[in-house]
Amino acid sequence: MSREVAGVDSQAGPPVAIRPEAIRNVLVVGAAGAGKTTLVERLLVEAGVLNRAGTTEDGTTVCDFDEIEHRQQRSVALALAPLVHDGVKVNLLDAPGYVDYLGEVRAGLRAADCALFVIAANEGVDEPTRALWRECADVAMPRVLVVTKLDHARADVDGVVAQAQGVFGDRVLPVHLHDDGRVVGLITDDHGHEAERAALIEGIIEESEDETLMERYLAGEPIDTDVLVRDLELAVARGSFHPVVPVDSTSGAGATELLDLMVSAFPSPLEHRLPTVYTPAGRPGPAIACDPAGPLVAEVVKTTTDPYVGRVSLVRVFSGTVRPDASVHVSGHRSAWAGTGTDPASSHPDHDEVERIGSLSVPLGKTQRTAPAVIAGDLCAIGRLRRAETSDTLASVDLPLVLEPWRMPEPQLPVAIRVTARSDEDKLGLGLQRLAAEDPTLRVEHSDETHQIVLWTMGEAHADVLLDRLATRYGVGVEEVELRVPLRETFVRPATGHGRHVKQSGGHGQYAVCSIEVEPLAQGAGFEFVDRVVGGAVPRQFIPSVEKGVRAQMAQGVESGHPMVDLRVTLTDGKAHSVDSSDMAFQTAGGLALRDAATRGGTCLLEPVDEVEVVVADALVGTVMGDLSARRGKVLGSEPAGEPGLVVVRAQVPQLELRRYSADLRSITHGSASFTRAFARYERVPDPVATTLEPAPD
Template sequence: MGDRTTAAPGGPGRGTAADQYQRSRPDLIRNVVLVGHSGAGKTTLAETLALATGALTRAGRVQDGTTVSDYDEIEHRQQRSVQLSLVPLVHAGVRINLLDTPGYADFVGELRAGLRAADAALFVVPATDGIDGATRMLWEECAAVAMPRALVVTKLDAPQADFNATVELCRDAFGGDNPEAVLPLYLPLNRGPAGPDGNPRISGLLGLLSGSCYDYGSGQRTEHTPDRALVETAAEARDRLIEAVIAESEDEALMDRYLSGETVDTKTLIDDLERAVARGAFHPVLASALPVEGSRAGLGSAELLELVSSAFPSPAEHLPPPATTPEGRPRPALACDPEGPLAAEVVKTSGDPYVGRLSLVRVFSGTLRPDQPVHVSGHGLADRGTDDHDTDERVGSLSSPFGRTQRSVDQAVAGDIVCIAKLGSAQTGDTLSAPADPLLVAPWAMPDPLLPVAVEAHSKADEDKLSQSLGRITAEDPTLRLEQNPDTHQLVLWCLGEAHADVLLERLRSRYGVQVDPVPYTVPLRETFAGTGHGRGRHVKQSGGHGQFAICEIDVEPLPPGSGFEFVDRVVGGAVPRQFIPSVEKGVRAQLLRGVSAGFPVVDVRVTLVDGKAHSVDSSDAAFQTAGALALRDAASTAGVRLLEPVAEVRVLVPDEYVGAVLSDLSSRRGRVQGTEPVGTGRTLVRAEVPELEIVRYAVDLRSLSHGAGDFTRAYVRHEAMPEAVAARALAESQG
């Protein structure tokens, strides 16, 4: 590309009239999300761009001394991003909200929040590590909604880095039916002195459309005309790019003119390229490397900023998500209009020990101002421990976050992203609208947490604070699901993976001062009778004064699966007085819940009360409850007990090359494969029924098995009898 830019009065700046001018015009805003696997260099790229625009005074430092990602102490301890962060930049009069997302699969919820807030995506691909399956899946998701995408090849200054090989890898992974839609705009030049590794340092770029060389060898970007030999070397790549751009041109006659030998001017090519990128039809590949010591100009930073500001669409070109009333009634479609009805969405919630709750908000319609009354509406996450809610609040201060720094702003128009302080009831995914015209924006897709982590409070003091702290954690992270299991009575955090669980427990400890201890997760088994049995319950006590006397006899028989519990009264002759028969049933039911062998609830049995004895003075409701429980336990000792385990329907979606490994693995987990079917191109859906005992850690194991490219869902089907060997182990563990 050439030097085409989008200008605005006043030029770049922060806290200036120019900054306020950009904040008043959606067409001068770009919301861009960085996507790539962990370690691809997304945060480093964000810092390089911040340095190039003057937001950083030196590599990794904001003007007040904090780093771009210096927000969460956990990130520094773990040496990886675990949450979404905003890096606001200004280039050529355009405000760029750069959304840096975690690359690790456990934090895909933060990534999806970034995708929701963005209008375009930069896929970051290192020249050393290749492309993982999860990144390929995200590319397909972006393609499904026609999100504009470009690619940045990073780590070009690393040993063995190969730009051309990485471009070919990108074409294979992302080109689909049209690999010519993924092509480089610039070619790196090895013209500088050797780096510390002995390899020639990439010191410049050759623009395939502009025909100019952009030299970074001196630490500053300079432009000059390339020599003839270099132009001839790049001729094939240039012709290929021009043909691809013309093929996507809206001018249908342009290809005929080009094929007839007519020279197409550079401005026409650049205009067509930008339009193709904006509508998601062409995906340029750019190069990036760290700046040399003491320099602001990282290789490719100016070219990348130019692409983002001139080719990526503004929020005005991106339709907001659909919205309804909180009651679900339809309403007119929203538009990115600062004068329209207010519609904003909380894409991230975090707690700050000094400021309190901070809400990162994307404004889709209308204008948000400090002290403005808003309606906060959150629906559809009750299964994650967050009840539906509607309330009116007043907006606090507005700010633009950068690391730990919060820069005050006067307003946020449609298309902008800002932070709101102390919005007490707002949670991630909530909608902000005008109290007189409340709205509910359709939520984005949340990954289902499938790794259970059972926890207990470390002390009584921790237990007292645990409930409130978990409420705050769920408000911040909708990918977490809380469960108080009614069968096992365990407090379970359903997480996306082990790293996700570690971060949640660390946040409870460091941010809210609550220490919890992980304990082994107990799969909710059940018991049933293996055959018919007879039981006698005798509860007779005399200790002076009023005693206790109750005797009952019962018959127990198993029922078909899913029948539940039946109680039958066949007492004759008044052996058990009428008023105590409900007491016997109550005692039996209580013992069913406690179990008769391994401590798991008993299901699918019929209990028949056949006989008993009572005392005119010492018999009581409590005595017959105890006798009923004893009779059930006595019957279990003669009839035998069978353990039942829950079985889940598992649907695994994986690339075709992993189907064999998945089928073999499911078989080793006592799974019964129900069938397979192709889904799209190169992917297969495997359906199986698997005991839940065998898939407690399947969220972790499948990720390893499929190299991050697999996904699965699970749904409870039924309880069924366990194999004897497995049941013996479960019984031994429960008794231990």
């Protein structure tokens, strides 16, 4: 027997929203250790989803989302925890707080309509918290603050609120206070906190669209509570007002008040801006609305692989209704927006196809509860989508559409790996393909030049999780090896070279002789071949053969095994045989001539240099500049980053010195800085450094 409460249909199975206005999608964010997961568990207990022991009625623990999280003792993935409060379905999305999982946070921001910002009363607002706040502000996400760990010996709720106001603005105002172990409201009654209540009411009224409200309030007219709550909700939805609620996750004080605030003041999916829609060809698509009867437009915000049920896609439905066993059009065009087009080597190539939806369920931790249908504004899990990756769009087969993907952070820590057993090489390819489908912040690079498989990751913790998953999920043992940087070789000074390839072995012989002059060119000039042969010393048909041989030798390198660049080679003389000369013979002679010239002119190694931009707090600029200089970098200058307290430091740094820069920068700035890099040019490797480098692999 089903029971309809407001906009939720509660059955023996999971609660199913039947109206978008009865849904709240809330992303729980905050720095690592702030108490996010503990808060989510307490809210599930207060809503009756969990018992006091933190388990469901059958004893299942639902907040243990990943075995890797047990070993690392930190959340590493976005996790969904739905509940129902006062007839409204609240989808809590618990985001990792560690900086390596910024991609999970951005996926959660795409799926949510409001962010619940968790700050520990004993820690306050640190640099990672500020960075997360900027992430939310960049996408205009409404934010509400929760102060946790109220029972900690160093808890200072008032101090944390004052600090948050100083950092995030004066529209950070408590709607509840922690008073002697209790949480009291400021809107509904005056509990002896006249100053705090007056500040809250004035803050709400200043955000009101009713211009007469302030006059009436200052004249002493009582303002109806419903009016204050309505204006509070509108201000929160606009992102201009940030209520603060203290919650004691241990005792539960404040949990019900927070749930009440979610239902009354958090924006529903109807109030949040929808992503931009395009056709698969990249043209603007038709306008969509959060309407269960509209065309289907949904997005995969997370992908996981279950050893028993296969790939599971966590999906946010923006328009229409998802039903099990229906056919959907799957579009993945992240690379098109990233500028890589349809590069087949991309870890996330473009694709368009039709797939059939398998099971439809509402996840809670590891448990999956079957759902009959999921409407616009809600979230669900879909099984058996073979090709759908994170950020892919699911749409109607009759009206294929694609959502512009959210901006993913660029992975900056390269990790070179190799299998520990040759028998695992085939499994490695499949495992990496599946990891890339799950995690758009992972970029897999197969380097033909260095002969390495390189995982571009978000940091050391991210890399550890990826290698752990390769071993535990896909049975592939890998080990990390030293990353090779693609070097180049060139001549130090002009030189001449002589190539002689003469062989006679009883039959058709080989005969080719050539003389060349080699000059080093300016960096980036490339290769030039000049023909100055006179008198037919080298027959015209074999001159291209000499050039081909020189180019082949340049590609192989001469002394170090790295490709040679930036040379002008002039063919000056040679000899040929009317019978024994051939194309191949002159190719060989050309290569020998280049090697001979290298012994006279000498060669040097060139290393790639990157343009680096570091965004860092003003107080740490000197530390960052000193570290860049110690890496043989050339600091070009600094400038304001466009946000108070932040500075952009620009430098040019050899790639050899950037191999672990992501981890080192995080260490010296306590996780508060970020950087980007782009190739600038090649420069000569200093002799003391060159002597430490190994030859290129065969």
